[in-house]
Amino acid sequence: MNYETYRLIHFIGIFTLMFAFGSLFTGEKSTKAAAVGHGIGLLLILLGGFGMQAKMKDVYQIAYGSSFPTWMMIKLFIWVIFGASMVLAKRRVIKGIAAWILIIALGTASAYLGFHKPAMNNKPAAAKSE
Numbered sequence: 001m002n003y004e005t006y007r008l009i010h011f012i013g014i015f016t017l018m019f020a021f022g023s024l025f026t027g028e029k030s031t032k033a034a035a036v037g038h039g040i041g042l043l044l045i046l047l048g049g050f051g052m053q054a055k056m057k058d059v060y061q062i063a064y065g066s067s068f069p070t071w072m073m074i075k076l077f078i079w080v081i082f083g084a085s086m087v088l089a090k091r092r093v094i095k096g097i098a099a100w101i102l103i104i105a106l107g108t109a110s111a112y113l114g115f116h117k118p119a120m121n122n123k124p125a126a127a128k129s130e
Contacts, residue, residue, distance in 0.1 A: 006051030013044025017082060018107070024089040025099040038086050045079060064122035071113045071120055078110045 020037030053060070057067035064070075085103070088094045094102065 001051065003052055003055045006048045006055065008048070009044055010048025010052065013041045013046075013048055014107075015041075016044060017041030018103075021085070021089075021099075021103050024086070025095060025103070035086065042079065042083055049075070049079075063124055064119060065124055066122055069117075069120070069122045071118055074120075075110055075113050078106050081106060 016037055018041075020034050020041055023031060023034035024038065053068070053072065060069055060072075061067045082103075085094075085099075089099070
């Protein structure tokens with residue numbers, strides 16, 4: 001598959017996950033459909049993200065000196081937090097406005113990292129050899 005197909009899969013996963021969060025954090029009780037949407041969304045995000053990384057690893061190696069740069073590790077950590085938030089929603093540990101702020105902040109941070117791809121102390125391969 002090409003890069004754009006993986007990107008589409010990634011975005012479909014993001015939309016699915018956000019719809020599932022809307023159901024999880026606003027309903028009186030969590031539903032099975034919301035849990036399924038949460039899992040499918042996370043799976044699609046991971047599939048699309050790693051597919052894009054596989055297509056771009058040579059470019060990342062040149063630009064960052066690593067095929068798995070720091071910004072990508074932070075996005076993976078955010079993905080883990082999104083996965084763990086299902087437990088927080090089911091046990092009602094976090095709810096209401098706090099849940100919305102957390103999800104929006106994590107989504108914004110992830111979007112920023114994906115859009116800007118900051119170097120974050122990663123050195124290009126040419127700079128490392130000097």
